[in-house]
Amino acid sequence: MYWVSVFTEAGIFAILALGLDMVWGWGGDFDLAFYGYLALGSYMTFVLTIGRPTPPVEYILGWHLPVLLAVPIAVVVVVAFAAVIGSIALRNLREIYFAVLTLAAVSALYIWVENYTQLFDGYNGVYGLINPGQTTLRLTYNGYRIVLLGVVLVILLLAYLLVQRISRSPYGRMLRSVREDERAAAAYGRKIFTAKFRTYLFGAAIAGLAGGLFAIFVSAFNPSAWTPQELLVIYAAILVGGRGNPRGVIVGVFVVYVGLIELTRFLPSPASRPDFSPALRQVLIGLMIILMLKFRPEGIFRERPGRDEPGKPARPAIRQFRTRVAAATSRAARVSGSPLGSAPDEGGAG
């Protein structure tokens, strides 16, 4: 069951990373507020599903919606929040200035959530979303966790297919041109802010969805669950897998999470130093980022440049079949002399 948990968590972070890669990998904006969107998505999913708070616990809403309805609403809230941040940060701020503003935004959100207890019960956080749907589906606890893993992986697959489709589309190409040279992109008619803003909202929506799944996965959420360091691990994963390549991003998350974080759990930990193992993990992540940047800065899978494969039609198999059928019918018509082949150039001769 341990590995089921590990893979579920990695799957959720892979979904998150797909969204972040659109913003950073394709759009070029180093967003430090992104983990806040996952957190907000989680919080909203909780307060929309777990019902009225019992004093002294307090939080907003306290509705009792089904999860399938709560997660989409949470996504809408996250997108609205991201729209506020994005409309300020994306207008004129780039690179380090953009990063600083988004860091400030997420810090403000963090401090607000932690101290304004009426919102999400401050430091204690919200809890009580325990395996929603387990009784309806008549599953055992373990069975439920496996099904949840399956659901996460299916959503990851769907998210991947969608993101990959956008990545290879004219939209992905346009967004990357904005990343590469904004002035040149504007000189060729691209609306810079609109492109970046739309991408930002789309990325935030994915983060909100990941947040909803995370809520179901962890069943309790408080400020210690979303410290800013978590986001750096996601950035490391994107860097390792291949910035700008959706497949690489997913591989990167699994490599970093499963390979590094989880495997270091099995390292011997001196009894006198219980913090040795987590500290070592941080060091290893730092080391990995440095080594990747030194030896393979494009990541495991490099961003796929738009290639032009000559003579390759959209659906070659079907087209070849069609031309072969057409050739065969006209040959048959010529041989038999019958009006079967109704091609205009042959009709008159027959």
Next chain:
Amino acid sequence: MTTSLLEISELTKTFGGVRAVNNCTFAVPEGQVVGLIGPNGAGKSTVVDLVSGFGRPDSGTIMFAGEQLVGKSPDVISRLGLIRTFQTPREWRNLSVMDNVMLARRRFDNEGLWQCMIRARAIRREEESDRAAVREILERFQLTELKNELASRLSGGQKRLLEFARIAAAEPRLIILDEPMGGVNPVLGTRIGDAVGQFAGDGRTVIVVEHNLPFIEKTCDQVVVMDLGEVIAQGPFAGLRDNPRVVEAYLGMDLGHG
């Protein structure tokens, strides 16, 4: 007499205390190649920035095909049919040469986020005709072999050619070239001259900002001379040699080989 495609009147722009462009007025007739010359600091590049929306004038008007350009952003101006270059080729480095030119085709209708999610396959089919056109353009600028390479891998000269391939793909009404001959060898220079000639042959209007006077003499129908933010002369290149203000601005420089 042809009508003017671009009319700049009483344009002024100051940076701090410096009057980079001072009460600048000139017109560019449709279909002509017009050189914009003047010593360093004359305000040529500032005029280019103001016309293309990368700067906002303090006063004055810029009319392009009946539209007021002052106050419009670069993307809007570009969509009206004006493409400008920069002093250095600004290729999209980590995109392929093919993508660079495909982007210059500017099929904005197919670049919507929802469009690309829902109509991905249809869009790819619609792009086929653009791909064919782009292949032809790449052939013309001898970039076919390099079409799948990243633009960052090209040499300086090839980047200049890519710049011209992008302009050809964009099919603009007005082209503004900001120092197209910077760092270009003579062989490539000839080819760039040919490209400018071809744009003119296709009926496009071209403004060339350039220090290379033989190039200006060869390619331009007429020349606008600027100095210290002001237009000091306008007319065919041949007549400028006798203009005392031009000679003074270019003191010590050889104005052609006459």
